[in-house]
Amino acid sequence: MTESVTTTTDGSIESEQTTVDERTSAESEEQTKPEWREYSFAGEPVLSVEDLNVWYGDDHALKDISIEIPEQSVTALIGPSGCGKSTFLRCLNRMNDRIKEARVEGTVEFNGQDIYADAANLVELRKRVGMVFQHPNPFPKSIRENVAYGPRKHGDLNRGLVARLLGQDEKEAEDELVEQCLRDAALWEEVSDRLEDNALGLSGGQQQRLCIARCLAVDPEVILMDEPASALDPIATAKIEDLIESLAEEYTVVIVTHNMQQAARISDQTAVFLTGGELVEYGDTDQVFENPQSQRVEDYITGKFG
Amino acid sequence: MSDSYRTQLVDTKGTSYEQFAIGVTVASFVAFVLAAGTLFGWVPVAGEISGVPGATYFGVGVLGLGVATGALGAFSRWGEAQTTPSRSAGLVVGVVHASIWTVAVGLFLRYTIGIGSVSWLLAVAVGVGVGYFALALPEDLGATAPTAVFVAFLGLLFVTGLISPSWAWQPNGTNATIPGTLVIPLLTMGGVLMTGWASASAYEGFGTRGRQNGAFVLISLVVLLTLSVLVFLLAFVFERGIMVVLENLTLSAGTVTVLLATALFALLRTATVRPTVANGTDRVAAFVNLTVASLLALATLGFVLVIGTNLSISAASITVEPTAVVGAVPGLIAGGVVFGLTRESGEWRPESGRGRSIRRAFRAALLVAGGIGVLELVAGLELAVAGIGAVSVLLGGVVVAALLVAAVRPTDERTESDQVIPPVSWLGRVAVTAFLLACLRVFATGFPVGLDQAGIVASGTIDWPFITNPSQGLGIQPGVMPAMFGTIWIVIGAVTFAVPLAVGSAVFLTEYAEDSIFTRAVDIATNGLWSTPSIVFGLFGLAFIVPRFGNTPSILAAQLVLGFMLLPLVLITSREAMKSVPDEYRDASAALGVSKWQTIRSVVVPASMPGVITGVILGVGRIAGETAPLLLVLNGPAFPNSGPKVLSSFLVRIGADPPFIHVSNPALMERASALPYQLYAVITAGVGAEQSFGWGTALVLLGVVLGFFLLSIATRRYFRRKLHQ
Ligand SMILES: Nc1ncnc2c1ncn2[C@@H]1O[C@H](COP(=O)(O)OP(=O)(O)OP(=O)(O)O)[C@@H](O)[C@H]1O
């Protein structure tokens, strides 16, 4: 990796220049190669996907996806509706297993371990690779119970009658965690005085942020977000974007978005999927947006084709 | 003209046509209620009212409604009324009219005129003609004219006496007799259903809105009929059973006052009693609540008066003694209800140090009182005098101190006085807690609190022989206590046996088993089991369960058999409830790294609890009244002289061999009686004087089922609230 592009957003013009040169040479070398050059970055990939194919019954939803996602960064997935972004995201924590007709082939490695191995521990995997769904799906429980749900069930928070009788009730720890997660998800101000109310009484955007808080409470290593800001107003969106950027200092974030500006603003690298389930371009966000390799991607980004 | 009306979005004032139409609807409604009342025997039809036969009133009314309905149609078509009828009344209306006319004309020709089998041919011709008429004419005529003619014709039949109360119809080939007293109200109800529907449709000017309104009135009337059947059934049993049930009831006015006041308090706390602030059906409910609350308040005052004037009242063998003595158990119930209802409003969180110490002192006083009670229970001695002294000195001291503090403080701190003097709601709650503690003490130790004339005693404030005694033989005081407890224990056993099994199977079938031939087979089998006749379950119990449990019919065998009967219904409803839990919840939980079993336990099962309880509600109603299987597997004496002592005969023995703790309960292994079983015995005994005993037993059975019903509904409400609030 001699001429690798740095993952920092303030990458110098020089390094960009080198990649452009190399790209043209690579293209002339072999016509059958993908339209985009293999993207490489400094540091270890957290998730590396190779030759991933997904079928829903006979419907080939993802085709030969190979991609490496670096740690402590934000990776944006963009592409037209129905191109397989959510499908790809679900492959990363094996949520596709829960869809009966879905069939997945290929390898996905998380920290060097194949998560599609027979011996993979799904519960543990999903603890470490958290997910925020496209549609908000809070439990029909109180706001507090929603946030504390994961830690309680993992035994990290000891609550309930037995704990109270044994004098081991960890209410304070829970209060702290709930407040912290709700603050991170930019929801605390709105719900601090009604934590015991049912979460189904929140607005759609509030539910979305509650789901983010619920995911944060489990403290995963990777957070997969499927359009987390689709139901939010500009202010809450800005807060969530700030949150995502600060999360990237510690966590790895993979986010699906339909909002190009958002992807350009917050992500370090961007992957563009196009209709048919192909990964057409993957690279440094600035490059993908300013100087896309493929004509189709350029058309998509500039809005000529959706 | 109708076009200009069509463009009008908001009706500003009711036209006289609309007023006429709504008048017809209301009159139809009234006629329907009166006819239903006749059916139930509340309105006389056979007799005469000021010299005119009751049936004639019906005839005139029905005739009038028919003519009025015809007028509605005619005004709409040829008059000034602004209506928007469709081009046709529609196929359904046509078919319904055709069938009604065919049957009516056929019966009339065949039986009233008597022209043999040709009559049916003619009838079909007339029916088809009317149906065509309804279809082909514009809606305002098609919907009203056939109705009007038919209903007016009915009215004429009644007025002319062609169908009179003494008239009877004996269909050929059967020996059934359908008397006029039945035919008149039934035909009236059918007829006014039609006029109600047609006039409601006319009120909205026919068309789409008219049909909607017509359908609404039709459905309301049918709902009314269903409700009145239910009320009639309950009232019927109540009327016949209540005097037996209440025979020789003796109450202390103190207990009654406390219970009534609690009911009043609960009503005021939980329901709205101000009709002016509610609307729609809420307003009706508020009116009912207000009436009930006023009656409760009056009754409470009345009993306070009874205590004050020291006059005992007795009516029809019910006696109220003018003592202010309260029983411990009613006291516990009343106190518990008030305590639960004031849980939120009765809080007091003083911010000043003094306020907090006052609160602490009150708590300490209550604790001391409780401690004395525990001491008494352990020692078996009565320390109450000393205890009450200590508690009153403490409480009094605290109050005096609080007042002193409030008085002594400089004026500029007075604004904080609410921090030191407790709010009334909180003091009330302290009082209720003290009352509860006192009741608990009396209940546990048996020593009374207070004076002979006013205080809390362990028992004797309610003497209700029918409920608390066994039957003492024919002609003496009847009683249902053993049978009532038999039924209660059987239902409790069946529910505790069936519900966990059913929920467990539902979890397995819904969450673990793949949809396959196997699960479908189980579903079919479950449905089949639920429709299996109960006597088959009884036979199964007799042949399979009884030999395995002591070879004698027993409460346990009855619990198991009825549990088996309950199982399929609870399984079906639990499974449906679990299927309807959205997959999103399961996905959300899985994505948080929560295992499947944890997800089921903390998301799926709580979300399906309301469904499970619905199954229990429906099932308990059925099994509590089951008689046939009990004849086989319970089969005790119908009138035992003691109830099953289930609670007191649990034996727990710790032994050396596994499972080390042996629990047994001989009372469960004995034959017993149950309410439906006893009812059957009373009926088959066939002694005239015992008939009222039977009604009383039936009333108690209804009461027990209703009790379980209310309990389950409260539980279901609790779970629903947790899910949706
Ligand atoms: N559960 C499923 N069963 C069958 N087909 C599915 C399923 N989920 C997705 N698909 C198909 O897979 C393809 C990709 O869907 P996916 O949800 O991944 O799109 P997406 O890129 O997330 O779109 P959007 O931006 O609208 O969310 C679509 O053609 C869709 O019809």
Ligand SMILES: [Mg+2]
């Ligand atoms: Mg999607």
